[in-house]
Amino acid sequence: MPVPLLSIRGLSKSYGAVHANRGIDLTVEKGSIHAILGENGAGKSTLMKLIYGVESPDAGQVSWQGKPVRPTSPAEARKLGIGMVFQHFSLFETLTVVENISLIVPGRTAALVTRIRDLGREYGLEVDPRAHVHSLSVGERQRVEIIRCLMTDPDLLILDEPTSVLPQQSVARLFDTLRRLRDRGVSILFISHKLEEIRAICDHATILRDGAVTGTVDPRDHDATDLATMMIGRDMPALPPATAHKPGKVALELAGLDHTPDDPFGQPLSKVALRLHQGEVLGIAGVSGNGQAELARLISGEVTLPDHRAAEVLMLGQAAGDLGAAARRALGFAFVPEERLGRGAVPEMSLADNTLLTAHRAGLVRRGMIDRAREAQFTATCIRDFDVRTPGPRTEAGALSGGNLQKFIVGREIMLAPRLLFVSQPTWGVDIGAATAIRRRLVAMRDAGAAVLIISEEIEELFEICDRVQVLNAGRLSPSMKVRDIRVEDVGRHMIGAAEGGAA
Amino acid sequence: MNLAGYRLARRDKASRKLAVVAPVVALLLSIALNFALYMAMGKNPVAVFQAMLIEPVISWPAFSEVLLKMTPLLLIAQGLAAGFRAKVINIGAEGQFILGAIFASAVPVWFPQISGLWVWPLMIVLGGIGGMLWAVVPAIWRVRLNASEILVTLMMSLIAAQLLNFLLVGPWKDPMGFNFPQSVIFPLDATLPLILPGTRVNVALAIALIWSVACWVYLQRSFQGYQLMVGGLAPQAAGYAGYSQSRAVWMSLLIGGLAAGLAGASEVAGPVGQLQRSIASGYGYSAIIVAYLGGLHPVGIVFSSLLIAILYIGGDNAMVSAGLPVAAVRVFQGSLLVCYLAAITLVRYRVIREPKGIRA
Numbered sequence: 001m002p003v004p005l006l007s008i009r010g011l012s013k014s015y016g017a018v019h020a021n022r023g024i025d026l027t028v029e030k031g032s033i034h035a036i037l038g039e040n041g042a043g044k045s046t047l048m049k050l051i052y053g054v055e056s057p058d059a060g061q062v063s064w065q066g067k068p069v070r071p072t073s074p075a076e077a078r079k080l081g082i083g084m085v086f087q088h089f090s091l092f093e094t095l096t097v098v099e100n101i102s103l104i105v106p107g108r109t110a111a112l113v114t115r116i117r118d119l120g121r122e123y124g125l126e127v128d129p130r131a132h133v134h135s136l137s138v139g140e141r142q143r144v145e146i147i148r149c150l151m152t153d154p155d156l157l158i159l160d161e162p163t164s165v166l167p168q169q170s171v172a173r174l175f176d177t178l179r180r181l182r183d184r185g186v187s188i189l190f191i192s193h194k195l196e197e198i199r200a201i202c203d204h205a206t207i208l209r210d211g212a213v214t215g216t217v218d219p220r221d222h223d224a225t226d227l228a229t230m231m232i233g234r235d236m237p238a239l240p241p242a243t244a245h246k247p248g249k250v251a252l253e254l255a256g257l258d259h260t261p262d263d264p265f266g267q268p269l270s271k272v273a274l275r276l277h278q279g280e281v282l283g284i285a286g287v288s289g290n291g292q293a294e295l296a297r298l299i300s301g302e303v304t305l306p307d308h309r310a311a312e313v314l315m316l317g318q319a320a321g322d323l324g325a326a327a328r329r330a331l332g333f334a335f336v337p338e339e340r341l342g343r344g345a346v347p348e349m350s351l352a353d354n355t356l357l358t359a360h361r362a363g364l365v366r367r368g369m370i371d372r373a374r375e376a377q378f379t380a381t382c383i384r385d386f387d388v389r390t391p392g393p394r395t396e397a398g399a400l401s402g403g404n405l406q407k408f409i410v411g412r413e414i415m416l417a418p419r420l421l422f423v424s425q426p427t428w429g430v431d432i433g434a435a436t437a438i439r440r441r442l443v444a445m446r447d448a449g450a451a452v453l454i455i456s457e458e459i460e461e462l463f464e465i466c467d468r469v470q471v472l473n474a475g476r477l478s479p480s481m482k483v484r485d486i487r488v489e490d491v492g493r494h495m496i497g498a499a500e501g502g503a504a
Numbered sequence: 505m506n507l508a509g510y511r512l513a514r515r516d517k518a519s520r521k522l523a524v525v526a527p528v529v530a531l532l533l534s535i536a537l538n539f540a541l542y543m544a545m546g547k548n549p550v551a552v553f554q555a556m557l558i559e560p561v562i563s564w565p566a567f568s569e570v571l572l573k574m575t576p577l578l579l580i581a582q583g584l585a586a587g588f589r590a591k592v593i594n595i596g597a598e599g600q601f602i603l604g605a606i607f608a609s610a611v612p613v614w615f616p617q618i619s620g621l622w623v624w625p626l627m628i629v630l631g632g633i634g635g636m637l638w639a640v641v642p643a644i645w646r647v648r649l650n651a652s653e654i655l656v657t658l659m660m661s662l663i664a665a666q667l668l669n670f671l672l673v674g675p676w677k678d679p680m681g682f683n684f685p686q687s688v689i690f691p692l693d694a695t696l697p698l699i700l701p702g703t704r705v706n707v708a709l710a711i712a713l714i715w716s717v718a719c720w721v722y723l724q725r726s727f728q729g730y731q732l733m734v735g736g737l738a739p740q741a742a743g744y745a746g747y748s749q750s751r752a753v754w755m756s757l758l759i760g761g762l763a764a765g766l767a768g769a770s771e772v773a774g775p776v777g778q779l780q781r782s783i784a785s786g787y788g789y790s791a792i793i794v795a796y797l798g799g800l801h802p803v804g805i806v807f808s809s810l811l812i813a814i815l816y817i818g819g820d821n822a823m824v825s826a827g828l829p830v831a832a833v834r835v836f837q838g839s840l841l842v843c844y845l846a847a848i849t850l851v852r853y854r855v856i857r858e859p860k861g862i863r864a
Contacts, residue, residue, distance in 0.1 A: 302743050326746025335744070343740040349733075356730060357745045365727040 003066040005030045005187050006051070006156060011060030013046055020046040022211045024060070028156065028204075033178060033188045035198040035219060037231055038208035039287065039457065044191050047208070048158050051189075052084045053077040065155075083149030084158040089141050093134040097127055097144050105151045112151075119147050124177045138264060139170035146177070157181065158189045161289075163197055175201050193231070193287050195224040207231055228492035232459060248278030251420045251451030252299070253314040259298060259305075267291040269298070272477045274470055278419065281442065281452040283466035284477070285459055285491050288425075291475040292455050293338070296424045299453070300335045301325035316419055329358065334418035336409050338425040338455075340402065344409045347398030351390060351408060352379045354397045359412055378415070386411030387437060403430040410438050414445060421445055422453045427461060439465050459488050471495055512853040522851045527797060527808065530844035537839050542828075552826045556818035556836075566817060568703035572775055574813035576601070576767035578712040580791035581809055582719040583763020585800040587756030589723065590732035591739075594757055596642065596657025597764040598788025599664035600635035604768025606668060607634025609779040612694040613676050613687050623693040628711070628769050635765015638664060639757040646757075647750040653757065665784055672781060686780035696774045708770035715763065720802035722759075732756065764788055790816075793841050799848075812837065 006028040013021040021043045028034045038044045049055040051062065053071030062069055064080055071077040074084070091100050098112050105112065116129040125143040133141060142162065149157055159178075163171050178188055178201060192198055198205055198219045205219040207230045215230045257272040269291050276282045286292065297303040298313065305312060305321035313321040316331045323331075337343045345354045355378050356364055364375050379393040388408045390400055397405060406427070413421065423442065427435035443465050446452050455472075456462050462469050463483055471478040471494035478494040535553065542549040560566045580597050587594045594600075608631035612618060642656035672685035681688070696706035723729040735742040735752045742749065767787060772779050794812050798805030819833030 300744070301746065324746050324748075325744065326748075329746060337744055339740070342738045343744045346734055346738040346741045348737050353730070356727075357734065357741060360727060368726050368728065370725055370727055370730060 002030070004028060004063075005065060007063040007066075008051070009061045009063075011047070011050060011062065012058050013050060013055060014058055019211050021050065021057070024208075024211075024213055025216075026206050026213070028187050028189060030155075030187055031182055031185050032204055033182050033190055033202045035202035035205040036189060036191045036208065037193060037195070037198060037205050037219075037227065039193060039231055042208040042231075043211040044208055045160065046211075048084065048160060048189070048191060051077070052082060052158060078152055078154070081153070081155040082158065083152060083154035083156070085142070085145045085149055085160065085162060087160045087162075089145050091133045091141055091144060094132065096130055096132050097136075098129040100133060100144065101129075101148050101151060104148060115151065116147055119150050123150070123180050124173060125150075139173070142170075142174070143177075150181075154186065156187045156189065158191070160191045161193075162190070163192065163194060171197070195219075195227045195231075198227070199224065224493065225489050228489060228495070232488060232492055247280050248449065248451075249317070250275055250314065251278050251316055252276040252453060254299075255312060255314070257298065257312050259294065259303075261294050261303070266294050267475045269294055269475045272472075272475075274477060274480070276420075276451050276453055278451045279446060279449050280468070281446045281454065281466045282480075283462035283469040283483075284453070284455045284472050285462050285469050286457070286472035286495050288457055290473050292424070292472060294475075295472065296335075296337065296422075296455060299422055300337070301328040301333075329361065329416075332419035334358070334413040334416045334421050336406075336413050336421075336423040336426065338428065340405045340409055341398060345397040345405060348396060350394045350396055351383070351388075351400075352376055352393040354408070355379045355382065355393075355412055357412075359416060362416055382408060382411040382415055385415075386441075387434075402428075403434040406430050407434055407438065410441065414441060418450060420451045420453070424455045426454060426456060427458065435461075459491055462491075463488065510855055512849070512855060523799060523848075526847040526851055527799070527804070527844055530797075530840060530847045531811070533843040533847070534836065534839040537843070538832075538836050541835065542832075547826055547828065552822050552828060555821040555825045556833075557814060559821050560814045560817040565703070566821075568700060568705050570810070570813045570817050571700075571705050571709055572703075573816045574809050575708045575712045575774075576771055576787045577791050577794050577812055578806065578809040579708075579715055579767040579770070580760075580764045580787060581794035581798065581805045582712075582716050582802060583760045584791055585795045585798070585802070585805060586719065586723060586729070586732060586759045588795055588800050589729075589736050590752045590756045591736040592646075592753050592756035593654045594639065594642070594657045594760040595654055595792060596639075596659075596661045596788070597760060597791055598784060598786065599657070599661030600638045600761040600764035601768040601771075601788045602661075602664040602668050602784050603634040603638040604631035604765030605634075605772045605779060605783050606671065606768075607631050607765065608769035609676070609687055609690075609772050612690040613779070616688050616691065618691060619693045621693065624696050624707075624773055627694060627773050628766060631769020631773075632762045632765045635761040635763070635768060636758050637761070638765075639761025643754050643757040646753050653753070657757075661788065668779075668781065668784065672779065676779065678778075687778050689778045690773065694773060695777055696770060704775050706770070706774045708767075708774050711766065711770065715766070716802055716806055723802060728755065764791075790837070793837060797841065797844050815840075 004027045008024060008026040011021055011024040024047055036044050036047065046055065050057050053073045053076050056070070056072060069080060071080060098109055098116060101116065102109060102112055113129045120126040125147050127136070127140050127143045127147070133144065136144070162174060182188060190198070190202055202219050205217050206213055207215040207217070207227070209231065219227065253275045254272050257269060259269040261268065267290060272295065274282065284292070301324050304324055307322045310321040311319040315328060315333060318331060320328055320331065341347045346357065352375050355375055356370065359378055362378065364371055364378060376393060382388065383390060383393060386407045388411065389404050400408065410423065410426065426438050426442065430438065439461065442452055442454065454462065454466065466483050468480045468482055469491060470480050471491055473495055481490065539549045542552050560570050580601065584594060584597055608627035610630065611623060611627050638660060641660055642653045645651040645656050646653045669685070672687065676687050678686060678688045696708055698704065698706050699710060731742065731747045732752055732755065734745070735747060735749060768783070771783050776783055790812055794808045795805060797811070798808035815833060815836060822828040822832070823830060
């Protein structure tokens with residue numbers, strides 16, 4: 001048997017109490033396209049950082065072409081012959097393509113231009129070397145990043161979620177490039193959670209869950225449902241909630257919303273339609289980066305629609321598309337964003353001052369002046385009722401652990417007694433005890449008649465607390481499914497965009 | 505950041521004690537630095553500091569001059585601090601100050617015989633309006649065109665200086681003034697009443713102190729002041745809560761412009777007594793130092809404006825008695841700000857030592 005290009009045994013890495021990688025084994029052959037598959041937070045990025053020398057492992061062994069190595073910086077990894085293209089590009093927009101490349105690759109400009117053209121022809125990566133980066137499309141920028149890696153003649157190319165930023169037609173072209181590279185002996189580590197793509201191009205797949213390898217397979221021999229089960233986990237959630245509620249009035253309705261975000265890396269939304277009633281929990285499943293952040297901002301009012309499209313968002317009986325965040329809150333809407341520090345709370349301010357952020361409308365401000373006594377009272381109640389572990393209301397929000405801060409923010413929003421509560425990633429990074437407490441609170445809100453909308457990556461969580469789920473994938477929202485009637489796999493298929501393809 | 509095995513780590517909580525100690529440490533540190541500088545220049549540092557820091561505060565006549573200098577600094581810095589908290593960086597207070605002076609001067613220039621007790625309050629009000637109007641331009645540009653208010657306010661200051669020149673060599677020149685670029689000398693009722701007998705300290709000091717209280721209430725107690733602070737500390741959180749960014753820009757620039765305009769008016773109607781070129785002596789820029797040195801806190805700014813005023817008066821003393829060049833005072837101000845910015849870092853960060861041998 002030939003010596004594998006890269007061989008990893010028992011690689012582990014912890015960040016504090018979080019075991020990001022636990023005893024990972026991985027073997028990459030020469031001339032192979034090898035998928036690393038896993039949900040967000042499964043440890044894919046950590047593993048790549050360990051291989052590329054961005055982080056150093058706590059334990060384990062990395063062998064490169066049979067010899068043990070321990071790269072301590074990306075520069076060392078590049079010297080070995082490892083190149084990496086990150087999900088977010090590191091190009092200077094005001095410079096031209098060749099100027100960007102010459103920052104890393106030595107050589108005269110004219111010679112670089114020739115090499116860029118040659119590589120472009122050879123691998124289908126055509127791009128004008130003299131063009132300014134800001135004028136290039138996302139696909140072209142990715143080509144520049146790949147060319148930059150190829151300039152150093154790597155034996156292994158790591159691509160972190162390369163298709164997540166690409167429109168569909170560019171994906172086929174990228175795959176063509178990757179196959180050509182493989183045919184010339186370059187190995188590729190392809191990080192993704194899109195099962196159909198992996199089945200289309202990869203010959204090996206290593207599946208990660210919770211920082212550990214749960215399977216090493218040839219993806220061409222398995223269907224998407226199999227892969228999804230390995231990726232998501234076998235343990236099916238407990239019983240769906242016993243709901244006998246008659247749905248009440250419509251609290252939120254999106255009728256076929258199209259939206260292109262200002263951010264060029266944002267995910268455009270296409271024909272997003274949902275309807276949520278009072279006394280109901282609707283979950284939006286799917287892997288982050290498929291439009292979750294964009295959808296959240298459109299619902300919260302942090303991004304507004306122009307006047308003539310106001311009716312595309314109906315909130316609590318009113319056309320709200322053109323209303324800002326404050327105006328929507330005035331209708332009886334409350335929101336917990338996925339970023340706690342810097343968005344849901346101001347890290348440098350005390351908990352008491354962070355109460356004021358959205359709870360000012362609960363009588364904490366009188367004639368434009370802050371009522372400190374009421375502010376303190378509200379904060380104390382929130383800390384007590386939601387079991388926020390903190391030295392006191394004067395502690396800065398930035399000093400709280402993620403779970404405690406989340407309890408505080410959820411508590412603050414629930415205490416506003418909203419008729420429509422929207423929570424994005426309610427239990428991300430929250431320990432199990434706190435997560436259970438938060439879920440119970442959300443269900444209690446529903447039982448009290450509020451409409452609750454939840455965006456979450458954790459399917460088990462959605463099955464536990466939602467009445468219905470819809471899946472957001474590549475900016476499209478699936479039809480609504482009653483949780484009682486479906487299994488995790490059904491959601492999984494929508495998550496990976498395989499439901500329409502009939503691959504399962 | 506990593507320097508020879510040391511790095512900065514964020515504190516869980518900003519230390520309130522250190523926030524008060526930091527400016528004092530900065531002052532001592534800059535005294536030490538300048539001590540060395542004066543030695544190198546061949547001056548007697550003890551004599552210099554005697555003239556610079558001690559003499560202005562030990563005699564009443566000198567201290568009253570300090571209070572006079574402190575007034576415009578206090579007014580402007582309080583106004584700027586509101587904007588700085590919201591990260592709306594108005595560095596054009598100098599221009600707004602000039603416009604305040606021009607607006608206030610319009611009354612005695614156009615009506616040289618004017619009299620009545622209402623004249624000086626009218627001038628003060630007009631001055632405030634003038635300063636605000638000059639700040640409207642950068643506000644519109646920022647809100648409508650997203651143009652950096654830092655650049656626009658600065659450039660508006662240059663325009664203001666030219667406008668002042670134009671008026672003083674042209675339409676507003678005193679016809680009896682031997683062709684000097686200055687306006688008529690203001691009549692008595694167009695100057696501010698003195699409040700401390702035997703000194704030049706006028707009613708503007710009282711206005712500045714009332715203004716400080718108003719700023720304290722606005723920044724520390726009002727919901728709008730809170731919103732400004734949220735916008736400066738965490739713009740995403742302000743967007744999440746639905747606070748209007750354009751209102752923050754407008755309020756910041758208008759408050760800053762109003763304050764600078766008041767200061768400009770009280771300068772021409774106060775110690776100067778006429779409109780002349782030299783009124784633009786850099787109060788608008790020094791007030792930036794004052795605001796930061798005071799920790800952008802209304803109480804801190806009262807102390808920092810006093811300190812910088814002492815340095816102004818003391819610097820003049822030192823030039824006369826110790827033969828110090830005029831630049832030395834600026835150097836002292838500058839080193840004070842640098843030392844403060846270094847010291848303030850330690851309020852939020854602490855230095856920790858990196859363990860050795862972490863690399864394999």
